[in-house]
Amino acid sequence: xxxxxxxxxxxxxxxxxxxxLRAVDLAIEKGEIFALLGPNGAGKTTLISIVCGTVTMTSxxxxxxxxxxxxxxxxxxxxxxxxxxxxxxxxxxxxxNTVSFSRGLFGKRPNPAYIESLxxxxxxxxxxxxxxxxxxxGMKRRVMIAKxxxxxxxxxxxxxPTAGVDVGLRRDMWTLxxxxxxxxxxxxxxTHYIEEAEEMAxxxxxxxxxxxxxxxxxxxxxxxxxxxxxxxxxQHPMEAIPPELAGWSLELExxxxxxxxxxxxxxxxxxxxxxxxxxxxxxxxFKDLDTSRSSLExxxxxxxxxxx
Amino acid sequence: xxxPFLNGAGMWAIYRTEMARMRRTIWQSxxxxxxxxxxxxxxxxxxxxSRIQHVGGVGYGAFIVPGLxxxxxxxxxxxNASIGIYFPKFTKTIFEILSAPLSFTEAxxxxxxxxxxxxxxxxxxxxxxxxFFVPVRILHPGWMVxxxxxxxxxxxxxxxxxxxxxxxxxxxAIIPALVVTPLTFLGGAFYxxxxxxxxxxxxxxxxxVVYLISGFRWSFYGxxxxxxxxxxxxxxxxxxxxVALLWWIFRTGYRLKP
Numbered sequence: 001x002x003x004x005x006x007x008x009x010x011x012x013x014x015x016x017x018x019x020x021l022r023a024v025d026l027a028i029e030k031g032e033i034f035a036l037l038g039p040n041g042a043g044k045t046t047l048i049s050i051v052c053g054t055v056t057m058t059s060x061x062x063x064x065x066x067x068x069x070x071x072x073x074x075x076x077x078x079x080x081x082x083x084x085x086x087x088x089x090x091x092x093x094x095x096x097n098t099v100s101f102s103r104g105l106f107g108k109r110p111n112p113a114y115i116e117s118l119x120x121x122x123x124x125x126x127x128x129x130x131x132x133x134x135x136x137x138g139m140k141r142r143v144m145i146a147k148x149x150x151x152x153x154x155x156x157x158x159x160x161p162t163a164g165v166d167v168g169l170r171r172d173m174w175t176l177x178x179x180x181x182x183x184x185x186x187x188x189x190x191t192h193y194i195e196e197a198e199e200m201a202x203x204x205x206x207x208x209x210x211x212x213x214x215x216x217x218x219x220x221x222x223x224x225x226x227x228x229x230x231x232x233x234x235q236h237p238m239e240a241i242p243p244e245l246a247g248w249s250l251e252l253e254x255x256x257x258x259x260x261x262x263x264x265x266x267x268x269x270x271x272x273x274x275x276x277x278x279x280x281x282x283x284x285x286f287k288d289l290d291t292s293r294s295s296l297e298x299x300x301x302x303x304x305x306x307x308x
Numbered sequence: 309x310x311x312p313f314l315n316g317a318g319m320w321a322i323y324r325t326e327m328a329r330m331r332r333t334i335w336q337s338x339x340x341x342x343x344x345x346x347x348x349x350x351x352x353x354x355x356x357x358s359r360i361q362h363v364g365g366v367g368y369g370a371f372i373v374p375g376l377x378x379x380x381x382x383x384x385x386x387x388n389a390s391i392g393i394y395f396p397k398f399t400k401t402i403f404e405i406l407s408a409p410l411s412f413t414e415a416x417x418x419x420x421x422x423x424x425x426x427x428x429x430x431x432x433x434x435x436x437x438x439x440f441f442v443p444v445r446i447l448h449p450g451w452m453v454x455x456x457x458x459x460x461x462x463x464x465x466x467x468x469x470x471x472x473x474x475x476x477x478x479x480x481a482i483i484p485a486l487v488v489t490p491l492t493f494l495g496g497a498f499y500x501x502x503x504x505x506x507x508x509x510x511x512x513x514x515x516x517v518v519y520l521i522s523g524f525r526w527s528f529y530g531x532x533x534x535x536x537x538x539x540x541x542x543x544x545x546x547x548x549x550x551v552a553l554l555w556w557i558f559r560t561g562y563r564l565k566p
Contacts, residue, residue, distance in 0.1 A: 014566055052407040056565050074315065074409040082407050088400035092332060093325070104321030105408045147404070 002066060003027035004155060004186050005051065010060030012046050012210075020046040022210040023060070028188060030154075033181055035201035035218075036190045043210040044190040045085060048157050052082045065154065078106055081153035085160040087140045091133040095124055098132060099146045106151035115150065121176065122146050138169045145176070156180060158189040162196060174200060198222055223264075228293045230261040230272060235285040242282060248275055259286070318410040319418040326392050326422030337426065338433065341380045345434045348376055349441045352498055363500050366529050369442035374525040375497030376438070378459065381431045382492055382517065385460050386484050389423035389467030394474050397564075406565060412558040416468060423464040428456055445528070451536070452527035458543045459520050465550035472563050491517045501533045516546050 005028040012021040020043045028034050036044050049055035051062055053073060062069040064076035090098055099115055119125045122142045127135060132143060148156060158177075162170050177187050177200060191197055197204045198218060205215040214221075237256035248271060251260045263270045279286070330337045353369035360368040396402040405415055438444055446452050474480040494508070495501075495517030501509055512518055523539025526532035532539065557564070 052403075054403050054406045054565060056561055074313075074411075077407060077409040080407070082403070084400075084403055086400060088403060090325075090396075090399060090401055092329075097325075097328070101321050101325050102404060104324075105318045105404060105410065107315040107317045107409055109317065 001030060004030040004065050005188070006063040007047070007051070008061045008063075010047070010050060010062060011058050012043075012050060012055065013058050020210055021050075021057075024207075024210070024212050026205060026212060026215065028155075028186060030186055031181060031184050032202045033177060033187045033189070033200055035197035035204045036188065036207055037192065037194065037197050037204055038190075038207035039192060042207045044207055045159055046210075047207070048082070048159055048188070048190065052080055052157060053077055054082075074107075078151065079154040080157065081148035081151065081155070082157045083144050083148045083159060083161065085163065087137070087144055089132045089140060089143060092131060094129055094131055095119070095135070095143055095146075096128040098143065099150050102147040103150035108151045114152070118146050118149055121179070123172065137164075138166055141165060141169065142172075145173075149180075153185070155186045155188065158187065160191060161189055162191070162193070228263055228291055230263065230275075231290045231292070232259045232261070232279075232286040233257060233288040233290075234259055235287055238284075242284075244282065245275075245278065259284075315408070315410045315414055318408055319414050319421075322405070322415065322418035323422045323425075326419065327425065329392075330388075330426050338430065341384060341430050342433060342437055345376050345380065345437060346441075348372070349438070353441060363503075365531065367442065370444055370529075371500075371525075372498050373435070373438045373442065373444050374528050375495075375521050377431045377434050377456075378495075378517070378521045378524050379492045379497050380434050381427050381456065381459055382463050382488055382520070383484055384427035384430050385423055385463035386467035386470060386488060388426050389420055389464040390471035390474065390480055390483070392419045392423055393468055393471035394480050397471070398477075402564070412554075416465070416554060420461065420464040420468055423467060424457075424460040427460045427464065431456060431460070447530045448527040452524065455520070455524045455527055455539075455543070458540075458547065459524070462543055462547040462550060465547060465554065469550060469553050469557070472557055475563070488517075491515050492521075494518075496521050496533060516542060519543065 005026070007024055007026040009023045009025060010021055011019075011023050013019045024043070024047060026047075036047065038044050046055060050057045051064070051069065053069060053076075062076075064079055067075040067079075069076040093101070096115070096119075099119065100110065103110065103115065116125065119128055122145060124139065124142050124146060127139060132140060135143065145158075158173075161173055165173070177189075180187055189196075189200070201218050203215060204218050204221050206213045231253075234257055238252060238259065239256060241250050241252060241259075249262050251262075252258065253260050261272070261275060263272070349369070349372075352372055356368075362368065363371045393402075396405060435444070470483045471480065474483075494512055495515050496512075501512050501518060501522075504512060519534055519539040519542035522532035522534040523536050523543070526536045526539070556562070
């Protein structure tokens with residue numbers, strides 16, 4: 001099956017000379033949830049904006065369900081819904097009117113029954129006659145999502161959907177995304193939280209400095225990311241690792257004061273209980289322990305170093 | 309090509325929302341220009357006009373009616389259309405318009421159509437108000453409607469350009485205040501331009517508003533400062549310049565798309 005979204009050698013240099021994207025290639029399959037991960041200024045929003053038509057690309061080609069976004073923009077855009085990072089609403093309009101407006105704007109006939117079910121799904125039904133100005137920040141964000149879904153798009157873009165969002169809304173958002181996926185809607189989201197990508201996405205793309213550094217299935221990436229470290233602060237510094245402990249991948253750090261154990265966080269058996277038992281048997285005391293996980297930042301650093 | 313060739317629903321959505329904005333602000337939209345016009349009638353038509361007998365064979369009160377209507381039509385067309393497109397820019401909701409399956413031409417038609425509708429409605433309200441003060445007759449109603457339409461569309465296009473150009477509210481207000489109002493006052497809204505001293509009379513021939521007011525007045529009373537053909541040609545030329553500018557904005561994405 002051809003990809004629902006195909007980005008080919010898309011590059012963007014803004015008028016001020018800033019290059020936001022350098023020849024990005026990306027193919028998104030129909031019905032998948034794709035997370036675009038990257039630090040601020042990596043090019044995530046620029047890429048989304050180009051696909052949605054709010055930013056003009058410098059070079060390259062984008063096909064949405066086979067339709068070129070430049071030549072065949074009507075067909076391409078009518079398939080896309082966009083929830084931008086910032087809340088941008090006509091604050092004087094009512095919820096019902098602004099959502100209906102979006103549907104019309106995208107060329108769809110009015111469908112009050114659909115709008116009603118959409119507003120109910122997003123817990124906005126009671127607020128349908130309220131003006132946007134009267135709503136809380138979380139409610140406004142729900143209105144943004146309702147607008148993006150008003151024309152029943154095949155692809156939904158969520159730019160930083162959970163930045164500054166409370167727990168309730170975050171949970172509702174994930175429920176909604178799963179529901180959309182069940183209906184066959186492709187969801188592409190950007191985030192800089194690895195947990196978010198981990199929880200939701202089928203595949204993850206890591207972008208930095210306008211380059212797509214990797215695209216991988218989330219489970220694979222998590223295995224890569226899944227290295228964890230257990231650091232034991234020893235009572236008495238050690239000169240060398242005793243041979244009895246050779247079965248574990250141990251290292252000494254901080255002049256023998258720290259014993260560091262690296263392990264696979266996703267493994268069924270981490271080996272930690274037996275290691276601690278063995279240490280007790282050997283009479284090796286420790287005063288503190290700490291675990292850490294290789295972060296997205298570590299991955300960025302290693303990826304960027306490799307790219308350079 | 310698949311998908312619709314014309315996004316009528318999209319245009320209608322914008323047009324309806326723009327008209328709804330007018331209803332929402334009914335007092336600013338209708339009452340202010342009507343009150344202002346009534347004041348003009350009292351001051352210029354009543355207080356000053358009682359000392360002026362006739363201009364071009366028409367009573368002074370009746371003489372200023374076409375000028376007053378044009379004054380409202382120009383300022384309202386520009387402010388309606390410029391706010392119409394500036395407001396989504398300001399609130400950043402413009403992203404929705406830009407990402408919609410809507411052509412630039414369709415967006416212009418919808419916004420300019422709504423702005424022109426509003427200003428024509430206001431012009432008609434003012435015309436109706438005027439009949440309470442002075443006897444108004446319209447010799448060439450067909451031409452009057454033509455001038456009304458052409459002017460409303462041309463200046464709504466101009467207002468649309470101003471709205472795209474403006475980066476803040478000051479810039480949005482400066483064109484009507486610094487350019488349009490002076491040009492309208494100098495353009496013979498309240499007098500025949502041959503009453504002006506030289507060299508102002510000649511300089512004024514560069515003022516596009518002179519042609520609009522003159523042509524419009526001709527459609528009422530059959531007399532004008534300028535020939536009706538010249539007036540029409542000038543209005544059409546102004547419209548063509550606006551369309552060309554909009555074409556350039558569309559090609560370059562000027563101040564709309566980075």
